[in-house]
Amino acid sequence: MIYDNIVIGAGYGGLTAAALLAKAGQKVLLLEAHTVPGGCASFYNRKGILFDSGATTLSGMAEGQPMNKLFRELEIEPRVIKLDPGMIIKFGDRELVRHSNLEQWIIECERFFGLKGIRGFWELVHSIDKKVYKLIANNKRIPPVSAGDLLSLAKPSNLKGLPLLPYLFKPVESVLKKFGLGDDPLFRSFIDEQLLITTQNTADDAPFLTAAMGLAYPAQTYYPYGGLFFPAKQIEKRFREFGGEVKYKKKVTAIRQEKGRYKIVTDDGSEYLCSGVITNIPLWNLPALTEGEFKEYFIKVSPKQDGAWGAFMINFAIKHNLREDLKSVYWQIHVPEGVPYCESKSFFVTISPEDDTQKAPKGVKSVTISLHTKPENWYGLTEEEYSRRKNKTGSFIVQKFDQAFPMLAGYEKSHVEFGTPVTFEKYTGRFRGLVGGVPHSVKNNLLKMNSGVTPFKNFYNTGDTVFPGQGTVAVTIGASNLVTRILDKK
Numbered sequence: 001m002i003y004d005n006i007v008i009g010a011g012y013g014g015l016t017a018a019a020l021l022a023k024a025g026q027k028v029l030l031l032e033a034h035t036v037p038g039g040c041a042s043f044y045n046r047k048g049i050l051f052d053s054g055a056t057t058l059s060g061m062a063e064g065q066p067m068n069k070l071f072r073e074l075e076i077e078p079r080v081i082k083l084d085p086g087m088i089i090k091f092g093d094r095e096l097v098r099h100s101n102l103e104q105w106i107i108e109c110e111r112f113f114g115l116k117g118i119r120g121f122w123e124l125v126h127s128i129d130k131k132v133y134k135l136i137a138n139n140k141r142i143p144p145v146s147a148g149d150l151l152s153l154a155k156p157s158n159l160k161g162l163p164l165l166p167y168l169f170k171p172v173e174s175v176l177k178k179f180g181l182g183d184d185p186l187f188r189s190f191i192d193e194q195l196l197i198t199t200q201n202t203a204d205d206a207p208f209l210t211a212a213m214g215l216a217y218p219a220q221t222y223y224p225y226g227g228l229f230f231p232a233k234q235i236e237k238r239f240r241e242f243g244g245e246v247k248y249k250k251k252v253t254a255i256r257q258e259k260g261r262y263k264i265v266t267d268d269g270s271e272y273l274c275s276g277v278i279t280n281i282p283l284w285n286l287p288a289l290t291e292g293e294f295k296e297y298f299i300k301v302s303p304k305q306d307g308a309w310g311a312f313m314i315n316f317a318i319k320h321n322l323r324e325d326l327k328s329v330y331w332q333i334h335v336p337e338g339v340p341y342c343e344s345k346s347f348f349v350t351i352s353p354e355d356d357t358q359k360a361p362k363g364v365k366s367v368t369i370s371l372h373t374k375p376e377n378w379y380g381l382t383e384e385e386y387s388r389r390k391n392k393t394g395s396f397i398v399q400k401f402d403q404a405f406p407m408l409a410g411y412e413k414s415h416v417e418f419g420t421p422v423t424f425e426k427y428t429g430r431f432r433g434l435v436g437g438v439p440h441s442v443k444n445n446l447l448k449m450n451s452g453v454t455p456f457k458n459f460y461n462t463g464d465t466v467f468p469g470q471g472t473v474a475v476t477i478g479a480s481n482l483v484t485r486i487l488d489k490k
């Protein structure tokens with residue numbers, strides 16, 4: 001059997017590409033090293049309680065937005081709920097409520113920070129967010145990689161997008177200054193920590209164009225029941241229904257070109273032949289799987305690692321008898337003094353709502369906490385030092401969690417587990433546990449990101465280290481644009 005395409009990796013990128021290609025009638029094989037799909041947006045099960053392995057929030061679900069379009073195209077209806085507030089941000093005892101409605105949010109933000117300029121700033125953020133989503137929806141040939149792509153972009157409706165271009169080269173900091181918001185340390189730390197969980201960068205270097213999308217996202221936060229694994233599983237199911245084949249526990253160890261085709265080798269010695277390959281694994285991983293000119297190419301185009309992040313994770317369950325549910329599912333807890341062996345000054349908390357019995361039985365909450373850390377904090381250590389650091393960081397955050405959620409602090413926690421970049425590398429195979437994609441920065445802006453189109457015939461990359469990177473929404477946009485490109489070629 002010679003497949004039209006083999007997709008390597010069943011993260012959101014690989015799943016989207018595989019399902020759309022199979023829907024178009026291609027013979028597609030999806031190879032995944034793990035036992036389930038989802039990658040960084042997957043889960044694990046402890047005695048019937050499900051825990052998120054990384055990502056927890058769904059966005060891009062509003063009418064016409066990419067996730068909404070993908071689910072429609074695949075005719076699936078994941079069980080999700082739009083949250084309002086989209087998130088609550090805690091600074092000690094003070095709470096900043098991220099309302100969905102722009103007017104309500106501006107009033108709340110003005111109340112909390114007491115600064116002039118807030119209205120203008122958020123109006124600009126939301127107007128840019130809307131325009132960028134529109135531009136993305138109308139242009140499947142971005143990033144342009146050929147004269148034909150450039151021509152397809154030169155249409156009158158795109159002219160409206162031209163005024164957005166300067167924001168690709170302007171850091172958020174300069175826009176904050178324009179609105180007189182540059183000097184307030186509390187507002188700045190709020191913006192920096194929000195940016196870190198979305199653009200993977202802070203206000204001094206994050207380009208306002210993509211930062212605006214990151215800052216606007218909590219207005220459109222959706223909670224997937226059971227966790228983000230479930231929509232992933234539904235995409236996988238659809239893929240099979242379209243005639244696609246999935247093989248789990250198949251870690252790809254080599255990709256070779258032979259007689260105009262590709263041979264994909266897996267760790268159990270199996271070999272598969274195909275005309276085209278789509279990798280859904282980070283570019284950093286590809287030099288180890290390829291040889292010759294392929295290897296040289298991937299060494300050359302692998303993004304710099306120094307800006308990229310790893311994640312520290314904490315999961316646990318809490319059995320409780322609260323009468324009322326919490327005010328939000330998503331929380332960002334500020335820790336101005338910092339967290340041991342982590343670079344974030346906040347941590348992101350997801351607490352399953354009471355009606356999510358797919359995730360945990362009634363009266364039990366499944367809690368996921370994540371924050372940014374550099375792999376250097378976790379690699380090259382003795383086993384003893386690694387465990388000491390892991391326990392120190394984990395215990396510190398659990399203590400801060402108890403202070404932030406006194407209503408839950410009295411109840412016993414079970415299944416407490418801590419994860420580091422080393423854990424991510426073990427379960428997702430990602431090089432040095434680097435997750436979340438490549439930070440968007442003024443210097444390395446979107447235009448400089450790898451397009452996923454290689455110089456090798458029918459060899460493509462998708463996922464969060466290629467355009468537009470970062471988060472499940474961006475990854476599905478990238479994969480869907482890639483499929484359009486592949487099908488247009490036929």
Ligand SMILES: Cc1cc2nc3c(=O)[nH]c(=O)nc-3n(C[C@H](O)[C@H](O)[C@H](O)COP(=O)(O)OP(=O)(O)OC[C@H]3O[C@@H](n4cnc5c(N)ncnc54)[C@H](O)[C@@H]3O)c2cc1C
Nearest residue numbers: 009011012013033039040055056057252429463464471472
């Ligand atoms: C802690 C954390 C929180 C996050 N929060 C959010 C959030 O709330 N919302 C959001 O939208 N995004 C979030 N993200 C980002 C999001 O999870 C990722 O950007 C996205 O899921 C990446 O998808 P992907 O398809 O590029 O790759 P991955 O999810 O990394 O998938 C790659 C797949 O390839 C498989 N694989 C690897 N090597 C091989 C091999 N050699 N052979 C076969 N298979 C292989 C892996 O097992 C994996 O399943 C978060 C990420 C982290 C780490």
